[in-house]
Amino acid sequence: MTHASLAVIPESIFSEFDWHKMFPGFSLENLMVSADLRNSNAPANRLYTGQFKPIFSTEHYWPCFIDVPDFNTTSLTNWEKAEQMLKRSDTVIFTVYHEAYKSQKTFEMLKKALLFSGSLIYLLTKLDANEAEISAKAIREDLINAIEKDPDFRQTRSDGTTIADFFKNSAFMFSPYESSPCLDSIRSVSGCYSTMTEHLKGCQGLEVILRQQLQAIAKGVDASEILAEKSSQIRQKNAELINQTLQQLQESACSITGEEFPVFHILAIIRRVLEQNRPMLLQRAFKPFVMLGSGLKHLINGAKTALSHLTGKDLAGGLHLRNDLEKKRLQAEVETLIDKWHTKSSIRFPDIASARSIAEKFLSIELPPVDSDWETSVTESIQEWQKGNKNIWLWLNVVNDIFIILGSGLVIADLFLDGGMGTLGIVAAIGGSSATGGFLLSLFNNMGLGSQVVQAHRDWKKMRQKEYLNHLEQHFAGPLFLDHLKAIELQLNDSNLENFSESCRKLKEMIRQHE
């Protein structure tokens, strides 16, 4: 059994022949001894080369003959070697003996040969010398019957004929069993010259080459069109998945942001704006109250800690820092998203251990910071409002300081009602308590600041949702599977697919012109 292919050309052109151009990608080696062909350890891309002394004139006829290993044996690597050559041959001499012509593997390879070759010569060997021709004819009939029944042989070639018809019109030859086979003993049954030598010489070489190339292109175009169709479907499905995922991320971003009104942030800004524009005289007048408020805050914090120690209560309740709240919600949303995604087979969601690692890594990243643009725009809006309300400005400036005094009282009330306060200071404590927040908002409404506050709240939600959407997309969904979906989207973009389809159309037109 041979394990490598051998390509030979007439000796007259051997020295000028560019093997590498003819067989790119192959490991070419000149055949020194025929035993090399039986070396089963030869690499799959090994191709032995050689030259032959033609028995007929090759002045204008330079065939390259390739002998390939068996394709139906237990040596599986041989199958690939045979197929490599089958797909690049202009003419295939399909050599088979009468015991194997109807085996599954032989049929499979015959189908491929009929699909890819420019012309085919079916050569039946080892027939009983006494009734070789009768057997050959019977076998041909049997083969044609079998092929006609097989739907796979109804595939068409580039010229529109079925491969079954192509087989019927192909050369069918036979040779009797001989201890020393020779070319002259090969006889024709149909579709060819009487001997193999004559037939080979009689073939229109260029026409065969063109036919083979057109056939190969036609097959390539067929496959490409299927590929384009599939790619388009994948692209569409991929886009749906991306949209769906972004929608889910958007919902999660909304949940994380919540509906809470960042009163403390706004109050801090208002206070800062008013502080900057307050007359010095008033600042001095209210300084004792500010100090009192600050002192009370420390006192209350200490009292709270002492009480906690004594009672063991008041630890679970209290105010939450916005960061804590958002972090908790983020954790909950991560779990919700994992639940949604890991049951979905259409996305390439990693195994749960990897998903958990990505989730842990994501949760360890700092939360997206509050956008400075929001603070700037709120500050500008309040400054604008302040400029247009000169009289109220003076009144509010006083109110600002009263907040501090009022705040002390509220903090005490807050402590006993809710059991704690945050670390953002008095203003935060006021903002965090819903009753106090409500009071302040109604106060701002009365002062004419309502629209600014409502707008600020809207902007806040919009901005935080956007930030969380980006955060989830980049650091969570991306590493999990979204980056992969986006990479597919990039590969299968519209222009790529259109170029692809356009090339197919051009190739089809070219085939049509040459047929």
Place this chain on the structure above:
Amino acid sequence: MNSRQLQKCLIQAEHLTAACQDFPDNQAAQNLAHRLKEAIAFCKDSNQNKPLTISLIGGTGVGKSYIFSTLAGVPDLSPSSASVRGFTRCPHISVEEKFKAFMPFEINEVEFVPSFLPAAVLIDTPDLDTINTDNVRLAKKSLEISDIIIFVTSPDKRSDFAIQQNILEWGNRKRWFFVMNKIDQVADVSAETLKNDFFNRIKATGFSPDDSFVFLLSAREPDSKEFNRFRDTLSAAHPIKLSQTLHEEACFRGILHAITTESEIYELNQLLMSMKNFHNRLRQQLLEAHQSVLESEKFRQLSSYLLMQRVFASVSGNRTLFLTPYFFLMNFFRENDALSPSKGLLKSIFTEHPGLKNPFKDETRFLQENALLPFSNIPPYPVSTNHDDAIINQVESAALEAQQRRTTAFYIFIGNLLPVVILIQALYRAIASWLTGTWLPADFFIHAGFLIIGSTLPGYLLLSSYLRRFCANWSFKFGENDCDKLITLDEKTAAVELLLHDSSMLASECSQAIKNLQKELPSGIYGSSTSS
């Protein structure tokens, strides 16, 4: 007909099949169950009166029909063609009239011919590698029902891949003879070389070839020594008892094949390994999460409060003598069950920690991923529950330890020393003056009383300082046993482990039984099998 050992193996196989049903969505378990069911059905269907069934199988044009006809001594009993392949369109079966009922073929898809083998059925099957799918189906059906397979090949087709696949698939379930036909047509290779090559190819499929079940012959030479040896082997007496033993062996082989198929067992082993790894990973995560809770400020504050409460309450049960009023006062103001409200807080500290929730979610997800739990009807995720109890238990044991410590007794003793000394001093003065006839003024007793009361304070402060130190140094621990169990994962892991263990046990029992039966069934009469 089945021996006790076979009955036992069948029961085990049924249990194994039932165990596989615990994993309705797992492909490997379901494949295993399916094959086991087939093997069990084969064993249960085996009829004592079923004749020994022998099939000739092989590729196109190897001469199966010719051998069949030659064995029968009737030319073209099963018609063959020198040129056209796939000539045998239906199995030709040589069978006695009384045994026809045992052949599971439709009447129109087989052809019965008079029997020429005593007490046995010989089937000439269509080609196994032909393009005619119906022929392949019939050939495979013949293969399935046969006890002995005669694999026929020819020198040209001895390396055919498609045929070799069938040998590999059925090698360990059937008894095999190997025949290389048409050796008279080989001119360029010596008989010895051909034989060695054939033996090597048989060896490659897992058999240990020897002359007793391998034949190199030409059916065109029916009088040759080798053909006669082949004919004699097939015509040898096949006593009913041994035929039954062969059936029994086939049953064992069928079960063994079902449970030793590489892919499923490999997949289940892989699954088990990943389950164990994931379990360890989750346990580690739980332990780390527990540790992080124990180190949190919230827990430290609450646990320290609880500990102080219990330790003081517990020490008050000791005989604290002069210090008793302090403890009495503390107990008076303390709530009856100080631990109850705190238990809720403790529970919330644990249940709110994501590290103690996520492992249970991941447990469910992992089981779903591996088709061990359905994706639909997702059960609520299990949650940790017993952490507060574990902590309360530790608080109680700390309190008990504080109460029983000798150091505590020592501090109580030291705490009482000063009031006792003052009391003794006061009594001495009072008694001494009483003996001398002088009655001390009431002021003395009032002052002495105040002094004694006052002197208890340093002792109490000393004791309470010691108890505070004790509480501060007490560290809470979370051991492996305090961790919540990953119950579902544990159960499923145990089930897969049991499944693999039981299948391994069953496999070794079947192997042993086959080994014993092989002694009764010589390969020269019944052919040979691969071991796995």
